[in-house]
Amino acid sequence: MNDSPSKKRILIADDEPLYLRTTGQLLRKAGYECVCVPDGKEALERLHKEPFDLILSDLNMPGNLKLELLQQGRSQWPHIPLIVITGVPSLPTAIESVRLGIADYLLKPVKYEDLLASVSRMLSQPTAMASESIPIPPDAEALSAKYPEIIGRSEPMIEVLEVVDRVAHTDTNVLISGESGTGKEVIAQAIHRYGRRAQQSFQVIDCTSIPESLFESVLFGHAKGAFTGATQDQDGLLSHSHRGTAFFDELGELPMASQARLLRAVQEQAFTPVGKSQLVHIDTRFICATNRDLQEEVNAGRFRQDLFYRLGVIHMELPPLRERGDDVVLLAHAFLDKLQRGEARIKGLSDEVIDCFGRYRWPGNIRELRNVIERSVALSQTETVQLSDLPKPIRDAEASAPRAVSVLAEISREEALDNADQSYLTALLEKHKGNISQAAQQAGLSRQGMHKLLSRHGLSADDFRA
Numbered sequence: 409m410n411d412s413p414s415k416k417r418i419l420i421a422d423d424e425p426l427y428l429r430t431t432g433q434l435l436r437k438a439g440y441e442c443v444c445v446p447d448g449k450e451a452l453e454r455l456h457k458e459p460f461d462l463i464l465s466d467l468n469m470p471g472n473l474k475l476e477l478l479q480q481g482r483s484q485w486p487h488i489p490l491i492v493i494t495g496v497p498s499l500p501t502a503i504e505s506v507r508l509g510i511a512d513y514l515l516k517p518v519k520y521e522d523l524l525a526s527v528s529r530m531l532s533q534p535t536a537m538a539s540e541s542i543p544i545p546p547d548a549e550a551l552s553a554k555y556p557e558i559i560g561r562s563e564p565m566i567e568v569l570e571v572v573d574r575v576a577h578t579d580t581n582v583l584i585s586g587e588s589g590t591g592k593e594v595i596a597q598a599i600h601r602y603g604r605r606a607q608q609s610f611q612v613i614d615c616t617s618i619p620e621s622l623f624e625s626v627l628f629g630h631a632k633g634a635f636t637g638a639t640q641d642q643d644g645l646l647s648h649s650h651r652g653t654a655f656f657d658e659l660g661e662l663p664m665a666s667q668a669r670l671l672r673a674v675q676e677q678a679f680t681p682v683g684k685s686q687l688v689h690i691d692t693r694f695i696c697a698t699n700r701d702l703q704e705e706v707n708a709g710r711f712r713q714d715l716f717y718r719l720g721v722i723h724m725e726l727p728p729l730r731e732r733g734d735d736v737v738l739l740a741h742a743f744l745d746k747l748q749r750g751e752a753r754i755k756g757l758s759d760e761v762i763d764c765f766g767r768y769r770w771p772g773n774i775r776e777l778r779n780v781i782e783r784s785v786a787l788s789q790t791e792t793v794q795l796s797d798l799p800k801p802i803r804d805a806e807a808s809a810p811r812a813v814s815v816l817a818e819i820s821r822e823e824a825l826d827n828a829d830q831s832y833l834t835a836l837l838e839k840h841k842g843n844i845s846q847a848a849q850q851a852g853l854s855r856q857g858m859h860k861l862l863s864r865h866g867l868s869a870d871d872f873r874a
């Protein structure tokens with residue numbers, strides 16, 4: 409080991425003595441000079457006195473319980489990258505860390521290879537200029553203007569935009585959950601497009617479309633002759649995401665065996681193609697979407713907790729359309745404009761339609777609204793969309809639910825759940841134009857199960873076919 413002046417200096421702050429000692433030893437062995445301190449206060453004192461190239465900080469330790477080290481560290485020494493290591497991940501601290509421009513966010517227990525990889529990545533990046541310090545969050549108007557493709561001014565959507573704005577310029581992995589059609593892919597694309605990987609690829613990987621037996625080959629690629637039918641070397645989808653973003657759609661559908669393989673690739677930023685022995689290294693940001701409650705899947709033993717934490721460093725929940733207030737009207741107008749391509753024969757929505765849209769529960773969310781507007785553009789004879797231009801289930805919602813909440817309170821739980829199920833199935837069949845296989849797939853049912861459910865509700869797929 410040499411103590412030459414060019415050695416990079418790392419300040420490590422952690423209140424777990426064993427962790428502090430072993431991390432220091434490991435990084436010294438790797439050729440870094442380390443200063444180890446047990447709390448945030450001492451870390452700040454050392455920062456005032458000595459130069460450092462990197463800070464490695466625990467979250468929950470004395471002197472940082474209100475993120476003092478993170479905040480002061482970033483504002484006073486913005487040129488020193490800061491890696492956060494925590495045993496207790498939480499959304500508010502993760503978001504605050506990202507907002508402060510934290511370089512990386514690792515979860516304990518950290519594998520030493522991961523730590524070394526992260527440290528060497530941070531130290532090889534060009535030093536940030538002091539002027540690149542903490543970004544000032546724009547206000548709601550400015551946010552809407554900055555992300556014009558994400559339509560929505562409701563409070564929950566402004567909160568979503570704030571998170572997008574904070575995470576876009578980082579490399580943090582993001583998990584987006586929400587019901588089907590709430591715009592998870594739209595949000596993922598925005599995070600990519602406004603980040604520093606924007607010029608590189610946004611690789612969509614639909615977890616439902618990859619058979620389990622082909623997962624490795626599709627994701628990591630394969631060598632010629634690796635298995636029957638492998639007639640030539642083939643790159644996998646992850647290779648295409650190098651320097652860019654990999655977007656895993658429907659992550660919750662991934663079988664356990666595939667989850668283990670994905671975890672390795674995410675942790676190590678490397679994988680081995682099937683039939684080859686050489687590791688392929690990637691520099692990829694992972695954004696994932698799911699319409700399942702992944703925490704529940706973890707509790708039920710169907711989803712790996714370590715993968716959930718790895719991919720969900722920032723976990724965003726998209727609100728369903730029925731909780732976005734007047735956004736439904738904003739979106740409807742935007743779709744009217746878009747779908748008429750400048751012709752603008754139809755100028756708006758009648759008051760009855762606006763009322764009805766406000767009461768309907770939109771089980772298919774924005775995708776369903778878009779379909780409804782598309783249908784209205786085709787059918788409407790007047791300058792404003794009328795109730796008669798809307799599909800039956802939506803009109804029925806208007807007739808039967810003048811005040812949904814009070815009506816609900818009058819009926820039994822079974823009846824309420826039954827009604828909700830019926831609306832859902834109706835919307836599903838409407839969306840898939842009566843195609844039972846597609847509707848069953850989306851609902852997570854077998855064809856047979858879907859048939860049974862439809863006959864119990866007196867619905868027939870034929871009524872929805874064009």
Ligand SMILES: Nc1ncnc2c1ncn2[C@@H]1O[C@H](COP(=O)(O)OP(=O)(O)OP(=O)(O)O)[C@@H](O)[C@H]1O
Pocket residue numbers: 557558559560586587588589590591592593594595657697699739774775778
């Ligand atoms: N905030 C928004 N502003 C404008 N259009 C939106 C918005 N959110 C979603 N959309 C549109 O709604 C449709 C569905 O969006 P998207 O595919 O992103 O939803 P999703 O949640 O990923 O759906 P799924 O769970 O079925 O994959 C798309 O046509 C998309 O362009």
